[in-house]
Amino acid sequence: MSADVDAERDPSSWQNELYDLLRRHRVTQFAYVPDAGHRVLIDRSLADPEARSVALTTEEEGVALLAGADLGGERAALLMQSSGVGNCINMLSLVKGGRFPMLMLVSMRGDFGEGNPWQFPMGQAVEPVLEAMGVICMRVARADEVAATVGAALTMVFQSGHAVAVLLTQRLIGAKPF
Amino acid sequence: MATPHDRRGTAAAVAPDFVLDRTQAVPALIGRHEDFLIIAGLAGTARDVAALTRDGAHTYALAGVMGAACAMGLGLALARPDRRVLVVTGDGELLMNVGTLATIAVINPPNLSIVCVDNGHYGETGYQKSHTSLGVDLEKMAVGAGLKITRTVRSEADLADGARLIRNGNGTAFVLLRVKPTDPPSYKRSLDPAMGRLRFRQSLLGRP
Numbered sequence: 549m550s551a552d553v554d555a556e557r558d559p560s561s562w563q564n565e566l567y568d569l570l571r572r573h574r575v576t577q578f579a580y581v582p583d584a585g586h587r588v589l590i591d592r593s594l595a596d597p598e599a600r601s602v603a604l605t606t607e608e609e610g611v612a613l614l615a616g617a618d619l620g621g622e623r624a625a626l627l628m629q630s631s632g633v634g635n636c637i638n639m640l641s642l643v644k645g646g647r648f649p650m651l652m653l654v655s656m657r658g659d660f661g662e663g664n665p666w667q668f669p670m671g672q673a674v675e676p677v678l679e680a681m682g683v684i685c686m687r688v689a690r691a692d693e694v695a696a697t698v699g700a701a702l703t704m705v706f707q708s709g710h711a712v713a714v715l716l717t718q719r720l721i722g723a724k725p726f
Numbered sequence: 727m728a729t730p731h732d733r734r735g736t737a738a739a740v741a742p743d744f745v746l747d748r749t750q751a752v753p754a755l756i757g758r759h760e761d762f763l764i765i766a767g768l769a770g771t772a773r774d775v776a777a778l779t780r781d782g783a784h785t786y787a788l789a790g791v792m793g794a795a796c797a798m799g800l801g802l803a804l805a806r807p808d809r810r811v812l813v814v815t816g817d818g819e820l821l822m823n824v825g826t827l828a829t830i831a832v833i834n835p836p837n838l839s840i841v842c843v844d845n846g847h848y849g850e851t852g853y854q855k856s857h858t859s860l861g862v863d864l865e866k867m868a869v870g871a872g873l874k875i876t877r878t879v880r881s882e883a884d885l886a887d888g889a890r891l892i893r894n895g896n897g898t899a900f901v902l903l904r905v906k907p908t909d910p911p912s913y914k915r916s917l918d919p920a921m922g923r924l925r926f927r928q929s930l931l932g933r934p
Contacts, residue, residue, distance in 0.1 A: 577804060600804045602833065604797075605825030612794035616765065616801025619786055619923065621931045624801065642791045646919035 562691040562720075563588035566653075569695055570625055573702045575651070576600060577617045577624035579610040585655025585721045586627040607632035611639040615648045623706055625651045630658060630715075631670045633678060640681040643711045650711035651701060652683070660718040674715065683711040689719040745881060748843055748905040753778050754885050755841060755892070755903055756812065760784065762839075763802060763930065767795040767815035769850035770910040771843050775814050777911035783929035789917050793823035796840060800830050803838035806930075810837050812892060817844040817858045824867055830898055831872035839892035839899040840868075845907040853907055868900040875899040 567589050570578075578593035579602040580586060593601040604610050610626040617624040628636075633654060643650045657664070658671015675685045684704065688697045694716075701712040752774045756762070759779050766775035766787035779785050788794060799813035820827075820842050830838065846859035858864060865878045875895045879888040879902065888901045916922060924934045 577801065579801075600833075602800070602804070602829065605829055606823070608793065609797040609823060609826050609829055612791065612797035613801035615794075615923075616798035616803075617805045618801075619798070619926050619930070620763075620802045620805025621927065622801075622805035639791050639794060642788075642794060642919065645790070646923045648923060 560588045562694045564592070565695055566698055567592045569698055569702075571596070571599070573623070573706065575623045575625050575702075577602060577613070577622055578627065579604055579613050579624060580627035581605075581607050581610075581629070581632050583627070583629040583655050585629065585716060586653065589627055589653075607635045608639040611636050611643060611650065614650055615642050615646065618648050623649075623651075625653060627653050628655070630654050630656045630674045631667070633674045633713075634670050637677055637681060640678075640683065640711070644682040647709055648711070649705045649709050650683070651705045652678075652711075652713040653698070653716065654713050655716045655721055656718050662718065674713075678713050681711075683713050685713050685715055687715045687717055689717050691720060694720070743880065744844075744846055744904050744906050746879070746903070746905045747908060748774060748845065748903075749777075749908075749911050751879070751882075751885065751903055751905055752814070752841075752843060754882075755879065755888050755901065756814070757889055757893075761893070762810050762812040763806065765795050765799045765802065765811070765813045767813075767819035768792055769816065769819075770845070771795075771814045771816050771819070772915070773910040773913055774843060776915035777913040781913070781915040783925045786922050786926050787915065789919070792819055793826075795819055796823065796826040796830060799838055799840065800826070800833070800835065803835045804833070807835070807837055809930075810839070810893070811835075813838070813840045815840065815842055816849075817842060817846065817856050817864060818848045820864060821857055821862075824864070824871075827868050827871035827873060827900070831868075834872075834874070834897040836895060836897050839895060839901070841888075841892060841901045841903055843903050843905055845905050847907040849907065849909070865900065865902040868902075873898055873900045876901070878902045878904060880904050 658667035772787035803811040
């Protein structure tokens with residue numbers, strides 16, 4: 549591996565660690581609307597012959613897709629930007645009413661250091677609307693907390709059968725590069 | 727004020743090319759339903775499937791979350807490449823998330839088939855016209871999304887070809903079944919979404 553690639557991967561090392569963690573916990577379907585904050589997870593799922601990578605046209609499809617995967621006995625994760633949370637709300641009726649396990653990884657906009665005013669309304673509404681639909685939210689602000697938080701979420705989702713959103717905040721992913 | 731029944735008469739009068747009766751056409755198209763894992767959309771198609779399968783454990787039928795059926799079928803088909811998965815949905819339900827056809831087409835799972843029972847109306851809410859009564863062609867939208875195996879079934883003569891397609895596709899098959907705007911069968915099914923999940927998983931996986 550070249551020094552350039554090493555340097556490029558270094559800031560994303562928590563994302564590589566996160567992908568390995570999800571795969572170790574037998575997550576095999578990765579559904580997403582592309583977002584820079586999930587770049588490594590998306591690329592690795594595309595390159596992984598044992599995983600299925602599903603590009604969505606809207607995030608709510610992902611909620612239904614994960615429920616379908618669960619009916620078939622497979623584990624899945626839904627990756628999105630915080631604006632996509634708003635697209636999921638009614639679809640989460642399926643998760644709450646059907647008690648489907650649901651793991652959402654949300655890269656945040658509209659919080660710490662945001663420079664685009666369009667991002668604030670949905671970004672600031674993420675936690676209240678998810679909680680209103682019965683989804684437990686856990687925020688991560690530091691790279692060294694990602695694995696422990698997602699590890700806890702994996703237990704809550706696939707052992708306890710709950711819906712959990714891990715919010716990857718702009719303190720973690722940075723406010724600028726989007 | 728028009729009752730739903732009155733509206734239905736009007737709807738039938740303005741849609742002469744919708745001739746099949748869903749209570750006969752849906753069972754004829756699907757055939758041996760036990761060969762499939764079935765996701766049904768809400769309202770009419772949930773009742774079509776419940777009546778056909780006697781609310782069987784190999785089906786998961788929605789009663790809300792409009793627009794979910796095709797994506798649920800995709801997740802199930804990817805999880806179970808060893809089984810044939812059939813989505814039975816309506817024109818209104820499919821229109822709500824018609825982009826899912828694009829999501830499915832780029833993956834093109836060969837074990838997935840979609841039947842859209844198109845009556846041109848929102849039957850559950852009083853038979854208001856849907857977009858497919860006003861010029862929208864969902865088979866053309868499926869083709870435009872990139873699905874390669876598509877058909878419109880308009881008459882009894884088309885049913886055998888549609889039935890073959892949903893079983894023998896080399897990729898995801900899409901069949902638009904045009905039917906009269908008449909009521910689906912009445913069948914009292916369970917509306918508990920959590921019970922439906924546990925029942926489906928127990929039957930398929932041998933665990934809840």
